[in-house]
Amino acid sequence: MSKQNLLVELFVEELPPKALKKLGESFAGVLFETLKAQGLVSDESVVTNFATPRRLAAHVTAVAAKAADKQVAQKLMPASVGLDANGNVTPALVKKLQALGADESAVAQLRKENDGKADILFLDATQAGATLAEGLQKALDEALAKLPIPKVMTYQINDGWESVNFVRPAHGLVALHGTQIVSATVLGLSAGNSTQGHRFEAKNATITIQSADSYAQQLADEGAVIASFGARKAEIVRQLTAAAAKENLTPIDDDALLDEVTALVELPNVLLGQFEQEFLEVPQECLILTMKANQKYFPLLDANGKLTHKFLIVSNIKPADPSKVIGGNERVVRPRLADAKFFFDQDRKKTLESRIDGLAKVVYHNKLGSQGERNARVVAIAKAIAEQINPSLTAKVIQAARLSKVDLLTDMVGEFPELQGIMGRYYAQHEGLDDDVAFAIEDHYKPRFAGDDLPRHQVGVIVALADKLETLVGLFSIGEKPTGDKDPFALRRQALGIIRMLIDGKLEVSLSDLTTLAISIIGSEQIQKEWSLKLSQLEAANKPATSGDRMVATGYVGRAMAPGALENIKEFIFDRLANNLREQGSSSQEVDAVLSLTPELLSEVPARLAAVRSFASLVEAPALAAANKRVGNILKKVEGELTTEVNANLLQEPAEKALADALTAVKPKADQLFESGDYTASLQALAVLKAPVDAFFDNVMVNADNVDLRNNRLALLNQLHQAMNRVADLSKLAS
Template sequence: MSTKNLLVELFVEELPPKALNKLGEAFASVLFETLKSQGLAADTAAVTAYASPRRLAVHATNILAVAPNKTSTQKLMPVSVGMDASGNATPALIKRLNSMGLTEASVANLTKQMDGKNEALFLDVMQKGISLKDGLQIALNDAITKLPIPKVMTYQLADGWSNVNFVRPAHSLVALHGNDVVAVTALGLTAGNQTQGHRFEASVSPVILKNADTYAEQLKTEGAVIASFTERRAEIVCQLNATAQNASTGLSTSLKPIEDDALLDEVTALVERPNVLLGQFEEVYLEVPQECLILTMKANQKYFPLLDANDKLTNKFLIVSNISPDDASAVIGGNERVVRPRLADAKFFFDQDRKKSLESRISSLDKVVYHNKLGSQGQRTERVSAIAIAISLQLGDAELAAKAGLAAQLAKTDLITDMVGEFPELQGIMGRYYAQHEGLDDEVAFAIEDHYKPRFAGDELARNQVGVVVALADKLETLVGLFSIGEKPTGDKDPFGLRRQALGIIRMLIECKLPLTFSSLIQDVLSQFNAESSTQAATIQAIKEFCFDRLSVNLREQGASPQEVDAVLSLNPEILSDIPQRLAAVRTFSALDEAPALAAANKRVGNILKKIEGEVKSEVNVSLLQEPAEIALNTALGKVKPEADKLFEGGDYTAALKSLAALKAPVDAFFDSVMVNADDPALKANRLGLLASLHQAMNRVADLSKLAS
């Protein structure tokens, strides 16, 4: 059957820029998949999504005018219901056939097939292929219904009575199959072949589309619109780099636009045909921290600040305009006038904030509520400072304790500065600048900025040990404090970001190789809160389980197998910084030829010991050893265990596990020829003691039974 290409476009008022790309992809994907499911798209069909500020469109190749007919087998009823004893059709069967538009003669076309335990009657039904008009109507309705709309608005149609719910008011609908208009409707509109181009720069209005394949080209040449989001984004990148290169002419350094994918996507969704222009502001504003200037230019004006070769902000910026006048000076001048007050505000805030020291702001934190059950930010600051000092002292560094305590005291004070009040994203960063302005130690200043790190998965850690300690204390205080009042994450809800906090704690303990005992750490932090003593043990256990769950997910995401992770974490290692070495040791052990047999034996030993009531001591009375196999195992264990223990205590986990390979043969021989549950109680107890000693030797690095298949 012959096919033609299909174009569908919804022309609307300006769509929400941060959602545009997702809306365009969803519209195209759902519409195309629905057409495919109806048999209207050939096997070779392909789809292209278009999205600009005022349109969502999809171009699909090789679309049929009518889907091919297809045969389906339909179950009617059990044979016992549809046929009488003589094999004739019952009234029930005839009635069912009549309801399908068939006569009694159709009984001859029925087949009998087993349906579970009973035999049923089936009929092959020819389903007529759906027309493109009907199929596209279904697909269009489906695509509109399933759009991931951030916020729906209701507007009135031209008839003055009907209301429509959609992301933005829609003004026209295009549906072309080759040259032919497909008469579908949506949102009170009937499809045609006309659309609109650029508001100001289109050479033709309306743009009358010749066919489905001329859409993108006609919009570009007649409508002054680049319909493709991807193409428009690439054009912006090209112009940004070219304009930055031109702006570098005559300078001693090369300029480059700041890299920000989110900003690039948003600007791409704001313009129909980009035109990048160069603006600048007075150099006096460069006295303000560049983070402030960059943030106000990006967030408020959607500009791309220009950096020099050393990533230092310059007084030049790039504007992505939606118009291309012959003389762009008015556009540039207007944008420069708009950005100047923003920069002046930033400079004013910066100057005013520096008139008051961070230390003098500490008392003001008592007026800022942190949580109604956990007190003010002032109280929280005291707890974080105490935790930071305690951690530092555990690490054996009094100087570190002094710096970490001071940094923790000052870490939240920038929250009540004018600059952070205007730009909350700068919390920590401004604290560092103000601390440096006051002449505080750089380690303390950078710790103030870095104590929020890591802020998200993959973020860098604090750049010095003071920062690591304060960040660890801050996240522990948050996690333990909220758990202590029952504010735990549930399902996919985590309003306080505790999963992120837990992962940050884990990363710092592991990546910074901090030799801190995890349970004791949680216990010490919990002591800072008024937690009831009767619930403390349960709270500590809940926090440990929560953190180990996050750790397990993280390790698997890094490439460790579930068995390896379970083997290591099932022992609940208290020093988390050991975990990477334990995992590496398990991975090496797993590659040994002896590993499967030893893992299986370890699992068997564990199962035997679990069935014994009471504690089984790992003690062996040599005089009670009778069988050659148990004597050999005890002898081998006497040689291997001291060596493995020594390697384990020295932190060489890989060698410790590899040394266990020598136990394979005696372990196999033991289980082949020794009866553990002997009739003699003393003999049984001795053999259990031997197995307990073996179990202990094999499970110091990891629970090897988790590796058994």
């Protein structure tokens, strides 16, 4: 059958820029896969997606006008139901054949096939392949139904009566197979071969597409449109780089902004603008944010990464004289920058310390109180951590924790919430506070996302740990644990932040100690708050308090202080750690082997993983892992307390004596290496146990009839098990 290239375009009003890239990829991808599922394209066919502010399109190579017919086997019913005892057709079979569009003459085509239980009747038939018109209609319907539309709008189509739902009103549909129009209808539009180019720059108002392969070139030549999202993005990068190079400057690197600007223009034209240098007195983060977020400009940086008073504009038009476009953009950005300067000047008139009381008026969570109450909890947790990690930093930690949230009350952060922490650092530096304190105010939000930097100094690390622990434990205490893919308070991110600081920061502090500390502080505060509330209620009712009232008052905190709270939070953190390690390339077996021991010092996890990986490469590893699993299963079945004390006088068999001797020889060395932190060498030292362990299981009956012999052999196995599983649970490596 003849194969030609296919072009499909849906012409619409301006699409949401932040969604355009995904919309274009989805439209082309689903269209292609649906055509492929119907046999209209082959594995050799290639799909190219196009996406501009006003169109979604796809070009597919080697598309058949009609899919090939195929043989299908239609399962009917058990032979005992479709045929009577004499082999004649039953009414049930006749009815089934009629439903499939066949008659009794099709009986000759039936065949029997046993499914292991009974003979089943099948009808072998030829299914006609779909025509391109049929297949494209189905593909279009599927592509539109699966578009990741952020928000649907309802509008009337041209007949003035019927309404449809789509991301934006659609005004045209192109469907060309080679040069031929393919019949299709969507959103009240019938397929044709004409579209529109750029609103202002197109040579012709309407462009007639000659063939599927001429689409992109015609749009470029006649419509002044770069149809490919990728090509348009590359052209913007080229122009940005060239324009910045003329000024010996560098445009800010922001891929999300680049994608958004690419989705706003069809014919990019980069122009240079500037603003008054006096605005550079404002922290550059504020100026950069307002230019990027509000105006979609690309700020220009000097060789030292400092913001300059120049910026780049990506215009959608190419006038002969661009001065009016540049001047208009400069006039628009100036009030934005003036607002930022005003906020900055006003905020500095009040000290951070003077704003602390205002946190009491800001609600954090209706069950956890105000930001002031939360801040007090963070201070208490941070103080306790500092006293454990580095007591000399306690005073700085307390000050940084106290001031960590007060910039939420400033005008600048009120206007630009993304600057929380950053502005606190600037205001702290303006007041002459210690740099450790100032940077901790900014850094206590870090790491904010995967790959983000850790806090720069230990003061910031301690406050960040306290902040994330307070969030995690506090929200767990009121039942806000994430479920499925829902995590409204980003607790998974908080847990990963704790993990990274403990591991990457190499902090030798116990996870249980940290979590217990946070639980105790949050619990005691909630008890006090609930008891005070109850007392005030009783006082208002003129009733004396009883012990029962105290139980009611403290009942709220039960969830935070209940038995198992520590284990639940640790389990949540270890679950995030396990996922993170797998994403970084560790195998599930390696991760399970290390984390099944729930090591208290997360800073040791990378070394333990490396040791397990090295051990697994040894030739003795599979046998030792299998033996370890066998030992573990034996010990699990033992009732009562196990000991590791082996009585040498009760060792009878040569194999058990050999194992005991081998353990006596190797265990001290392995333990010494473990204690020194050389986990790899510690595990490798155990490799010599393979031969005696194999001989033991080949020649020794563990569950001997004699109780003393049995208990002594179990003690030997328990000693072996403990020696082998200090670094990781090696049984997890067994296949």
